[in-house]
Amino acid sequence: MTTKPLTILTGINRTSEPSSGSMILVGDLYRAMPDTHTTFLGRTPVHQVWKTAFDRLIPLSTTKQLQGPGFDTYVDELTQEVGKRIEQIRPDAIHAQNIGFALSLALSRTAGTIPLISIAHGPEVMAAERSMAEHEAVLEVAGASAAIVTPTSVLANRIDRLTGRRFTDRIVTIPWGICLADAHARDQPSAQSGPLSLVHAGRLDDNKSTITAVEALALTDQPHHLTVIGNGPLRKHLEQRTIELSLRDRVHFEPFLPRAELWRRLPHFDAFVFTTKGVEALGLVLIEAQAHGLPVIYSDLPGVRETLGNAGVPYTPGDPYSLAVALNETGRDFHRRKALIKTALHNAHRYDITATGRQLRDVTLRLTSLPGNPIPASERVGSRPVMIHDART
Numbered sequence: 161m162t163t164k165p166l167t168i169l170t171g172i173n174r175t176s177e178p179s180s181g182s183m184i185l186v187g188d189l190y191r192a193m194p195d196t197h198t199t200f201l202g203r204t205p206v207h208q209v210w211k212t213a214f215d216r217l218i219p220l221s222t223t224k225q226l227q228g229p230g231f232d233t234y235v236d237e238l239t240q241e242v243g244k245r246i247e248q249i250r251p252d253a254i255h256a257q258n259i260g261f262a263l264s265l266a267l268s269r270t271a272g273t274i275p276l277i278s279i280a281h282g283p284e285v286m287a288a289e290r291s292m293a294e295h296e297a298v299l300e301v302a303g304a305s306a307a308i309v310t311p312t313s314v315l316a317n318r319i320d321r322l323t324g325r326r327f328t329d330r331i332v333t334i335p336w337g338i339c340l341a342d343a344h345a346r347d348q349p350s351a352q353s354g355p356l357s358l359v360h361a362g363r364l365d366d367n368k369s370t371i372t373a374v375e376a377l378a379l380t381d382q383p384h385h386l387t388v389i390g391n392g393p394l395r396k397h398l399e400q401r402t403i404e405l406s407l408r409d410r411v412h413f414e415p416f417l418p419r420a421e422l423w424r425r426l427p428h429f430d431a432f433v434f435t436t437k438g439v440e441a442l443g444l445v446l447i448e449a450q451a452h453g454l455p456v457i458y459s460d461l462p463g464v465r466e467t468l469g470n471a472g473v474p475y476t477p478g479d480p481y482s483l484a485v486a487l488n489e490t491g492r493d494f495h496r497r498k499a500l501i502k503t504a505l506h507n508a509h510r511y512d513i514t515a516t517g518r519q520l521r522d523v524t525l526r527l528t529s530l531p532g533n534p535i536p537a538s539e540r541v542g543s544r545p546v547m548i549h550d551a552r553t
Contacts, residue, residue: 166525168193169246170255171201173224173263176210176217180363181444182281184419185336186257187213192339192517199249201242201263218245220263227293235262243270252528253277255520258284259308259319260298268304275527277520278305282441285318286367295322302327306527309520311336311442314463318439334520335467336442337513338451345427345453345505356384356491359429359454361422361445362436364392369437369459372480374398378405379484382491386433389425391416419448426452430497431490434458437477443467451508455500457486471500471507 170186178184190198191213200214203224211217222241225234242263246254254271256264259278268276278301287294302308302323308331310316316331362368370388377386388398388411395413402411417425426432432449434456440463449456450471458464459477473490476482490497 165195165197166253166521166528167249167251168196168198168253168255168524169201169249169251169267170198170257171218171220171263171267172257173201173220173261174203175205175207176200176202176219177205177207178210178419179416182257182283185281185444188337188339188513189517189520190214192337192513193521194518196521199245199251201245224262227291231262231293235265238262239266239269242266246270246272246274250274253524255279255524256301256305257281259301259305260284260288260294264301265297268301271304275306275524276301276304277307277309277524277527278302279309280311280315280319280441282315282439285315285322285441286439288322289318299323302330305330307332307523309334309523312463312466314466315439315441332523334516334523335511336444337511337516338444338447338508340451340509340512343423343448343451343508345451345501353492353494355382356430356487357428358384358386358431358433358457358487359389359426359449360386360433360435361389361417364388364390364394364398366394367436367438368392369435369478370394370398371401372435372437372459372478372483373433374401374407374411375405375480376483376487377407377410379481380487382488383410384487384491385410385412387412387414387429389414389417389422423448423452426454429454431455431457433483433487434464435477435483436461436464440464446472447508447511450504453501453505455490455497455504457483457490459483469503469507471503473500 178187197215199216201218201220204219222238225231253275254267256267256276256278258264259280261284288298310333313333316333320328360373364370373386377384432454434446436459440461443464446456446467456472458472460474461477473486475486
């Protein structure tokens with residue numbers, strides 16, 4: 161007897177392309193989820209590669225509006241559009257990405273008796289901690305959710321505090337992952353002590369704090385070289401600061417790279433520099449770097465420590481001098497770099513996207529009433545799902 165696939169409706173209210181960590185994650189995740197049929201709600205234009213990431217991709221047509229005047233009207237219109245899609249698709253479950261953002265609000269208001277699982281990515285949590293309106297949106301979606309999925313216990317605790325600990329028993333920690341089978345590591349560092357070839361990849365905004373890496377290079381006692389890969393609102397400021405610090409020959413800027421190209425490049429560097437100073441949900445790019453055999457020099461944030469364990473070199477977030485010291489010590493100590501490569505590769509193998517997909521499907525399946533897997537009424541939407549304890553956390 162053939163088992164009916166689990167049908168899932170999800171989406172991110174952005175251009176449908178692999179343009180950020182969250183977008184890349186969901187593209188990998190639903191490919192890796194066994195026995196499912198996923199419909200994704202996104203925005204045009206649709207990247208050619210993205211068309212194959214899901215069983216069905218439906219572009220949203222409601223004109224997007226950010227928080228501010230007109231936002232409530234926008235959410236109402238988006239809710240109407242999403243409601244019609246839910247009636248057409250009748251999914252077994254709904255995955256609301258970015259708990260509290262507009263699309264998750266629309267999904268929560270139209271889910272009805274369909275189990276809603278909200279998935280936190282981090283930026284919406286930061287927004288809710290700054291804004292009353294976004295805080296209220298998180299509360300609304302959390303209240304409508306049968307489960308709230310987060311990638312780390314640190315983010316889970318922040319959401320728990322943010323929601324007044326009203327939904328503690330709905331919070332499930334499922335670490336994210338990457339396609340480990342596609343990663344190819346260099347298992348030995350460059351056989352010398354001295355200047356490092358460093359790489360930093362990510363969005364160039366205030367929270368990612370790339371400026372810390374640029375300013376640190378001006379303080380090192382070795383002429384390390386830094387390649388910055390990514391786009392963002394602070395790109396021009398970073399380039400100007402590089403000129404001011406006379407670092408044009410040591411800091412090189414490149415635009416956002418498709419993941420396949422980034423992964424091809426990673427093994428050619430000596431170390432990865434991670435500079436985020438605020439909330440980091442998990443930091444997939446850290447795992448990507450480690451899976452390619454790169455030691456990681458990272459800002460010592462709670463969520464990052466949980467991701468990396470002891471497989472990295474910490475420094476004080478936002479402190480260029482602290483980072484400069486870490487860079488110098490790493491550059492001088494060849495044997496430490498060699499040991500860091502070994503621990504990095506070991507740590508990365510805890511984060512396989514197939515495990516993420518399997519666990520998220522298990523949670524989803526538990527909250528549905530598919531034939532052969534009935535859920536008692538006491539465990540349906542709004543009740544307590546069983547917590548999942550993962551060996552990686």
